Amino acid sequence: xxxxxxxxxxxxxxxxxxxxxxxxxxxxxxxxxxxxxxxxxxxxxxxxxxxxxxxxxxxxxxxxxxxxxxxxxxxxxxxxxxxxxxxxxxxxxxxxxxxxxxxxxxxxxxxxxxxxxxxxxxxxxxxxxxxxxxxxxxxxxxxxxxxxxxxxxxxxxxxxxxxxxxxxxxxxxxxxxxxxxxxxxxxxxxxxxxxxxxxxxxxxxxxxxxxxxxxxxxxxxxxxxxxx
Amino acid sequence: xxxxxxxxxxxxxxxxxxxxxxxxxxxxxxxxxxxxxxxxxxxxxxxxxxxxxxxxxxxxxxxxxxxxxxxxxxxxxxxxxxxxxxxxxxxxxxxxxxxxxxxxxxxxxxxxxxxxxxxxxxxxxxxxxxxxxxxxxxxxxxxxxxxxxxxxxxxxxxxxxxxxxxxxxxxxxxxxxxxxxxxxxxxxxxxxxxxxxxxxxxxxxxxxxxxxxxxxxxxxxxxxxxxxxxxxxxxxxxxxxxxxxxxxxxxxxxxxxxxxxxxxxxxxxxxxxxxxxxxxxxxxxxxxxx
Ligand code: SF4
Numbered sequence: 001x002x003x004x005x006x007x008x009x010x011x012x013x014x015x016x017x018x019x020x021x022x023x024x025x026x027x028x029x030x031x032x033x034x035x036x037x038x039x040x041x042x043x044x045x046x047x048x049x050x051x052x053x054x055x056x057x058x059x060x061x062x063x064x065x066x067x068x069x070x071x072x073x074x075x076x077x078x079x080x081x082x083x084x085x086x087x088x089x090x091x092x093x094x095x096x097x098x099x100x101x102x103x104x105x106x107x108x109x110x111x112x113x114x115x116x117x118x119x120x121x122x123x124x125x126x127x128x129x130x131x132x133x134x135x136x137x138x139x140x141x142x143x144x145x146x147x148x149x150x151x152x153x154x155x156x157x158x159x160x161x162x163x164x165x166x167x168x169x170x171x172x173x174x175x176x177x178x179x180x181x182x183x184x185x186x187x188x189x190x191x192x193x194x195x196x197x198x199x200x201x202x203x204x205x206x207x208x209x210x211x212x213x214x215x216x217x218x219x220x221x222x223x224x225x226x227x228x
Numbered sequence: 229x230x231x232x233x234x235x236x237x238x239x240x241x242x243x244x245x246x247x248x249x250x251x252x253x254x255x256x257x258x259x260x261x262x263x264x265x266x267x268x269x270x271x272x273x274x275x276x277x278x279x280x281x282x283x284x285x286x287x288x289x290x291x292x293x294x295x296x297x298x299x300x301x302x303x304x305x306x307x308x309x310x311x312x313x314x315x316x317x318x319x320x321x322x323x324x325x326x327x328x329x330x331x332x333x334x335x336x337x338x339x340x341x342x343x344x345x346x347x348x349x350x351x352x353x354x355x356x357x358x359x360x361x362x363x364x365x366x367x368x369x370x371x372x373x374x375x376x377x378x379x380x381x382x383x384x385x386x387x388x389x390x391x392x393x394x395x396x397x398x399x400x401x402x403x404x405x406x407x408x409x410x411x412x413x414x415x416x417x418x419x420x421x422x423x424x425x426x427x428x429x430x431x432x433x434x435x436x437x438x439x440x441x442x443x444x445x446x447x448x449x450x451x452x453x454x455x456x457x458x459x460x461x462x463x464x465x466x467x468x469x470x471x472x473x474x475x476x477x478x479x480x481x482x483x484x485x486x487x488x489x490x491x492x493x494x495x496x497x498x499x500x501x502x503x504x505x506x507x508x509x510x511x512x513x514x515x516x517x518x
Binding site for chain 1: 256278391440499
């Protein structure tokens, strides 16, 4: 049970294409977040479906919704119905597999994206009901965020001062941090910060963050525009 | 300031500040999201318009769901309800509207999840039917949506709104509680009456399992929206008549969560139990999923 502050527009909402908020809308959102984490042209995507996702994805259009998200569609985009054809037309290969991810949430998917430049990205997320999602892993690093807030994800070297640098840079740009979590593989190795903010973060600020020493990558995920 | 986790806190706030539920909700959302009052009202109005649009589209006679199990039922009932029926015009209207939204949803059309897509027919069915038949204003109807949101929010915080976690009691049960409270509010009932209606509505559907045939949100979902809409109206009428819930809403929510935890995963959206494993359902599932 994840009890973050619940917006009333998650209760009366989201506006979405049916048939299932957890299997269709949530799936589209996970796909959409994965696409932004990858942030480059995708040539192939494999979806590994777990639990209820694995058992019932066909009839809920879960596959169409995940793929629609990968193509950049929001959960209320009526083109989700045709996402298989649209992906083929865009030259994107895709395949669905069923998998047992242990005691992960029943509606969990692991998405592996191969970009045209040869890079591979893995994103795992769960659809936790009412269209809400939580992303639990990026490239084998455990993370946790919901996409309800503008979210910055860093990849950086785990060195003293990096976190302080980032937070002070954000505050000097008038950006308040709602949640900040730091994840790392081992001391002194690659680490990741997930920063959920109260304000949208401009490109200039993101560029500034990306230029910090020890910073290898910045990903920014803005909030779902369908509510605006 | 206006944040609340429980119905008891919400009622206390209504009492202390002499506000009604919808007003507290708007203030809480302003605080949490930083949006203006007008933006929040405007957004809710937009949701209401989309709800009406799904009803309008769903009443068409030639809807066909993705799985082919439902479609056209809303139309049938709305025609029938104009002349006949045991239940009275408003009830049949609410039911046909609830069916309409679920049929459009199953056809991969656009709906407002309220609180989920599977249970998306109940809240609009009740509110739109009452608005039409009782001649309530749009403002009143949108206010009722805020009341519905309050109920759903309390359930989301303290339990779950997901069929996969809590069974259908968490979806149709929650939506029925939301619609019941909304209906009471539209009729001018007090915040306490709204909570009584919600508590009784949720109690009435406690234990309801999630057993979608072939895993599709079609059968029994669509017609379960129908009966849950009627349940909401009955509970609203009871509360407005002065009948109280012996068990307070917060405790019913806790009970619902505990029942959900005890439900076998077979009965939580996996299509491994209940209606989903009847011979008819299995035969159909075999046909379409292979
Ligand atoms: S049976 Fe399951 S899928 Fe259908 S409305 Fe109820 S909770 Fe949703």
